[in-house]
Amino acid sequence: MISEVLEKPLAVWRGKERYGSELLESLTIIFKSAGCTWSKCRMCSYRHERYHGTSGLELLNHLRAQLAWVTREFRADEYQMVKIFTSGSFFDPAEVPPAFLAEVAAAFRGKLLIAETRPEFVDEEVFSTFAGALDDGSWKTPLSCAIGLETSNDVIRERSINKGFTFADFTAAAARAHAAGAGVKAYLLFKPLFVTEGEAVADMKRSIRDASLHAEMISMNPCTVQKNTELEYYWKRGAYRPPYLWSVLSILEDAPCHVMCDPLGGGQKRGPHNCGTCDPDIVKGIREYSLNADRELVRALLEVQCECRKEWEFVLTEEKPYGMPLTR
Numbered sequence: 280m281i282s283e284v285l286e287k288p289l290a291v292w293r294g295k296e297r298y299g300s301e302l303l304e305s306l307t308i309i310f311k312s313a314g315c316t317w318s319k320c321r322m323c324s325y326r327h328e329r330y331h332g333t334s335g336l337e338l339l340n341h342l343r344a345q346l347a348w349v350t351r352e353f354r355a356d357e358y359q360m361v362k363i364f365t366s367g368s369f370f371d372p373a374e375v376p377p378a379f380l381a382e383v384a385a386a387f388r389g390k391l392l393i394a395e396t397r398p399e400f401v402d403e404e405v406f407s408t409f410a411g412a413l414d415d416g417s418w419k420t421p422l423s424c425a426i427g428l429e430t431s432n433d434v435i436r437e438r439s440i441n442k443g444f445t446f447a448d449f450t451a452a453a454a455r456a457h458a459a460g461a462g463v464k465a466y467l468l469f470k471p472l473f474v475t476e477g478e479a480v481a482d483m484k485r486s487i488r489d490a491s492l493h494a495e496m497i498s499m500n501p502c503t504v505q506k507n508t509e510l511e512y513y514w515k516r517g518a519y520r521p522p523y524l525w526s527v528l529s530i531l532e533d534a535p536c537h538v539m540c541d542p543l544g545g546g547q548k549r550g551p552h553n554c555g556t557c558d559p560d561i562v563k564g565i566r567e568y569s570l571n572a573d574r575e576l577v578r579a580l581l582e583v584q585c586e587c588r589k590e591w592e593f594v595l596t597e598e599k600p601y602g603m604p605l606t607r
């Protein structure tokens with residue numbers, strides 16, 4: 280018999296989320312699934328969270344039990360938006376049995392739902408059916424998919440992240456999602472392995488512009504060092520430093536559209552950080568900006584006086600690119 284503890288999702292929490300010009304109450308769920316079938320990204324530890332060797336009805340029942348736990352614990356009238364993550368892709372049939380989609384749609388009918396997936400699992404027919412089951416007329420676009428594009432630069436995505444898909448794969452998936460009447464949210468990763476702070480900033484500025492042509496929502500994740508990852512291996516040997524919060528601010532300030540950003544681990548050595556002194560206020564300010572889209576707040580934070588600002592400026596101009604050979 281499976282214990283009750285095993286049948287909870289990996290995590291569930293309530294929060295707030297900006298959607299267009301509205302501020303919505305949100306529910307974020309991380310379902311434990313069969314796990315990411317790609318499982319090769321250099322910075323990712325989520326992929327370790329999975330049911331090993333489980334498939335078919337047994338897997339479906341695990342997921343059903345988690346969904347039942349969520350609907351039991353959280354009253355439906357307390358939130359308008361549901362964000363679904365798994366340890367990979369919600370729309371991967373090997374990871375989440377397709378029968379589960381209908382049950383999720385029924386449970387969250389009338390909500391605005393965003394579910395994360397790799398681009399290869401964006402299927403127009405599946406999306407149309409799922410969106411149709413979710414839709415009760417409350418929202419223009421009840422379903423959106425969130426895709427971890429990470430960067431619009433194929434070389435960085437390939438070499439620094441090992442993501443296994445191209446920008447063209449992303450744009451094609453976005454087109455399929457849109458054709459099915461669904462929206463697209465792009466997740467970007469700020470400062471993966473093997474790029475300097477300056478290269479990473481330039482990469483994000485460019486990626487935000489590129490992604491905004493195909494996605495209605497953009498969220499930027501400043502990289503954190505998760506346990507049991509290749510990124511951690513390099514970080515422990517002094518070959519990686521998480522991004523500066525100054526850099527995060529400069530990117531948000533430059534962006535042509537609103538970019539959401541929740542600096543996880545902000546101010547800590549494994550997360551995006553400055554010197555430690557100015558970090559708490561900046562992290563708080565970035566979270567506020569994510570919700571209120573007040574660009575003046577970002578500008579004001581960039582004016583904060585702290586000694587480490589000079590260090591950041593020095594790093595931006597003086598750090599040299601990683602000498603990775605192009606051939607073997």
Ligand code: SF4
Binds near residue numbers: 318320366367368
């Ligand atoms: S980042 Fe996403 S695609 Fe990459 S290994 Fe992790 S779960 Fe899989």
Ligand SMILES: [Zn+2]
Binds near residue numbers: 585
């Ligand atoms: Zn500082």
